[in-house]
Amino acid sequence: MLNVNRPQIYKKPMDRSIFSQIIHIRSYESDLYHEATLTQIANYLQEAAGRHVIEMDLGISVADLIAKGLGWVLTRMQIQVFEMPQAYDTVQLDTFPTGFDKYYLYRDFLLKQAHTDSVCLQATSVWAVIDFAKRGIVPIPDFIKQMPLTAQPLMPSPKGKIPKIGQITHSRTFQVRWFDLDQNQHANNVQFLNWAIEALPETWLRANQAKRVDIAFRNEALYGETIHSQVAIDPEQITSLHRLLKDNQEEIAQVQIQWAARPMPK
Amino acid sequence: MLNVNRPQIYKKPMDRSIFSQIIHIRSYESDLYHEATLTQIANYLQEAAGRHVIEMDLGISVADLIAKGLGWVLTRMQIQVFEMPQAYDTVQLDTFPTGFDKYYLYRDFLLKQAHTDSVCLQATSVWAVIDFAKRGIVPIPDFIKQMPLTAQPLMPSPKGKIPKIGQITHSRTFQVRWFDLDQNQHANNVQFLNWAIEALPETWLRANQAKRVDIAFRNEALYGETIHSQVAIDPEQITSLHRLLKDNQEEIAQVQIQWAARPMPK
Numbered sequence: 001m002l003n004v005n006r007p008q009i010y011k012k013p014m015d016r017s018i019f020s021q022i023i024h025i026r027s028y029e030s031d032l033y034h035e036a037t038l039t040q041i042a043n044y045l046q047e048a049a050g051r052h053v054i055e056m057d058l059g060i061s062v063a064d065l066i067a068k069g070l071g072w073v074l075t076r077m078q079i080q081v082f083e084m085p086q087a088y089d090t091v092q093l094d095t096f097p098t099g100f101d102k103y104y105l106y107r108d109f110l111l112k113q114a115h116t117d118s119v120c121l122q123a124t125s126v127w128a129v130i131d132f133a134k135r136g137i138v139p140i141p142d143f144i145k146q147m148p149l150t151a152q153p154l155m156p157s158p159k160g161k162i163p164k165i166g167q168i169t170h171s172r173t174f175q176v177r178w179f180d181l182d183q184n185q186h187a188n189n190v191q192f193l194n195w196a197i198e199a200l201p202e203t204w205l206r207a208n209q210a211k212r213v214d215i216a217f218r219n220e221a222l223y224g225e226t227i228h229s230q231v232a233i234d235p236e237q238i239t240s241l242h243r244l245l246k247d248n249q250e251e252i253a254q255v256q257i258q259w260a261a262r263p264m265p266k
Numbered sequence: 267m268l269n270v271n272r273p274q275i276y277k278k279p280m281d282r283s284i285f286s287q288i289i290h291i292r293s294y295e296s297d298l299y300h301e302a303t304l305t306q307i308a309n310y311l312q313e314a315a316g317r318h319v320i321e322m323d324l325g326i327s328v329a330d331l332i333a334k335g336l337g338w339v340l341t342r343m344q345i346q347v348f349e350m351p352q353a354y355d356t357v358q359l360d361t362f363p364t365g366f367d368k369y370y371l372y373r374d375f376l377l378k379q380a381h382t383d384s385v386c387l388q389a390t391s392v393w394a395v396i397d398f399a400k401r402g403i404v405p406i407p408d409f410i411k412q413m414p415l416t417a418q419p420l421m422p423s424p425k426g427k428i429p430k431i432g433q434i435t436h437s438r439t440f441q442v443r444w445f446d447l448d449q450n451q452h453a454n455n456v457q458f459l460n461w462a463i464e465a466l467p468e469t470w471l472r473a474n475q476a477k478r479v480d481i482a483f484r485n486e487a488l489y490g491e492t493i494h495s496q497v498a499i500d501p502e503q504i505t506s507l508h509r510l511l512k513d514n515q516e517e518i519a520q521v522q523i524q525w526a527a528r529p530m531p532k
Contacts, residue, residue, distance in 0.1 A: 027316055030448075031445065031449075032449055032451050033449075037445055043292070043294045087449075178468065179303055181298045182293075182294065183296070183298055184298075185298050190294065198444055200444075202489060202490065223468060
């Protein structure tokens, strides 16, 4: 039989502060240019973060926290793209926490070509802990602060607010779908990035590549809810500002994307 | 570093007629019950088929065919689910062609738990070759018929038409999105299954699990097109019949799904 990658026997190494994973990028995870999509990249990053806290075996995984009435919440993510990997590329994704303050955990990501070490992108993220009974964010519990920290940040953590959207140039409406839902019974927040980008016109998406994405998550989206995705494009700056609203005008996310003109096809 | 699965050195074995692959099911590939979604399963199957014809190195991969002005087209797929794998399960997916006739190639799939060999699901599919210049299906070229065939079919190939939909009980409208597009500049046909299922009501999806899916692909869907997803549920038979139409009433897919009541949560 061809190409059987047997599951490897798991060995727990000494340094648990960095999690590293090989990913074979699948054809259907790429766009019409054969490049991995930003939403798939965001999926890889969140999956690696979840996998890391499971593998650390410190009692701080999603399941461990749920048993305590707590949950991890991603509040902010910035992704800087150098050269987006392509379908069938083999990449290595490293992730590690870089520090805490009272309410937030900071975690970075590095995605590179596995065979050349050429860096595809880096990312930084901010996580909080929610107490389901109190219905809000609580200070990071001490047992979570046991996480080992050895790595240095790759890039500055996002500070300050994403600029308010000005004159809306494009908008589109989405409904939260059944397959958007994750085990928390709300839309996987990677969909937020999808809804934001999908409101851009086809001509913009064909002409430009996202180079830097900054997304702030404000609230959850439930099955069947209507999401209004609004965009203000600044073609001078090759920048787009986005917000996602529910019918009641509640904001669920803000996004800022810096784009670069796509090279002409060879 | 934790859990680095280094890419394995590729060895080309003697028997190229079966392709086998280990898949770690990711959390975001599962639904709110933590089970892999049918659309992700369909993605795995198509990816493995594509990967197989690349690895066979017989000049019959998607890229090889495009260079000849030809393309692979999936025309029919049946999936029979025994026990759907869950997020974080490690599964083994085997795929192999089982035969040809003048216009069609038949290919089967077997997905099982990697550690126990317990079978999760089996599937069978029918593929044709399209000639882009002639804008239609052509007899399977002889160079494709060089594919080695050693495995026996797992299940009967689909014969006959999917029953015509009767009284429509539910419908929903979708627009083809940017991230639905694949490198052929049309919607990845896995989205067809997604659109079909998403038209079912939430109560149905919460109460039932898909056990057998039969999908016939009739036509392509392009960016921005409106897709009308219509369903006739027969609650007596626990069966749903689906069709996907464009604005001009052109049918792009028909689907029949047999469901089973979901076991009550423990």
